[in-house]
Amino acid sequence: MTDQLQDEIAKLQDMIAEARAVVGFTGAGISTESGVPDFRSPDSPWMRNKPIPFDLFVASPAARQEAWRRKFTMDDLYREAKPNRGHRAFAELVAVGKMTAVITQNIDGLHQESGIPAERTVExxxxxxxxxxxxxxxxHELAPIRTIFEQRGAAPVCEMCGGVLKSATISFGQAMPVDAMRKAHELATDCDLFLVVGSSLVVYPAASLPLLAKKNGAKLIILNREKTPLDEVADLVIHAEIGPVLESFVR
Incomplete structure (x- = not known):
């Protein structure tokens, strides 16, 4: 570890210690240490199994069948994924009352598995x-859906009403969840430190939240391997692997 990185970690620790209310914001980068692939790495499996756009999913039984095939293919790639040092650091900060909540762009559920209550996780x-x-x-749970899919080779339907079943993710073209966006805006407005970890900050409207926090007086920290469009306005930027930087917060 370089002297520069050690200094940056020390500043990160000081800023978190001094903060009244920290809000965490995470992207795919926090989960790569767990074996969950991100979207922008070369030859990412997400590029070979791209999510089906929402309108096509709704309109076409064939598209729904292909969407479920891709879904289960991706699930198999990180079936054994467990929370890593980054997830556990955030869980510790929430547990001690320093971090009020975590806003995440991720769909893997690893923040909740790390111990962060669902009501403090905004997906x-x-x-x-x-x-x-x-x-x-x-x-609907996925295990019985997969069994039916593999037996019949067709997209599953709801056993309650016969409606279309879809993974509980937000697909391209699908409306953002109103309650989650409202809660995220409230958190970004009320915090005094907004900590971005593992996000490229190019996907909107999620990427507008750090700017909202900054506009309302919060300090902004960005921890990401690569540069982001908001590095210039951040109070601290750390370009490094996430686990080694955050492991000091793990008991």
Missing amino acids: LHGNGTYARCLECNTR
Whole structure:
């Protein structure tokens, strides 16, 4: 570890210690240490199994069948994924009352698995660990859906109302979740430190939240391997692997 990185970690620790209310904001980068692939790495499996756009999913049974095939293919790639040092650091900060909540772009459910209560996790892009009916909104677990899919080779339907079942994620072209966006805006407005970890900050409207926090007087920290469009306005930028930087917060 370089002297510069050690100095940056020390500043990160000081800024968190001095903050009244920290809000965490995470993207795919926080989960790569767990074995969950991100979207922009070369030859990412997400590029070979791109999510089907929402309008096409709704309109076409064949598209729904292909969407479920891709969904289960991706699930198999990170079936054994467990929370890593980054997730556990955030869980510790929430547990001690320093971090009020975590806003995440991720769909893997690893923040909740790390111990962060669901009510303190704001999922902007939904959750891929279960499904919902697009008609009646009933939650469905994935295991029985997969069994039916593999037996019949067709996209599953809701056993309650016969409606279309879809992974509980937000697809391209699908409306953002109103309650999650409202809660994220409230958190960004009320915090005094906004900590971005593992996000490229190019996907909107999620990427507008750090600027909202900054506009309302919060300090902004960005921890990401690559540069982001908001590096210039951040109070601290750390370009490094996430686990080694955050492990000091893990008991």
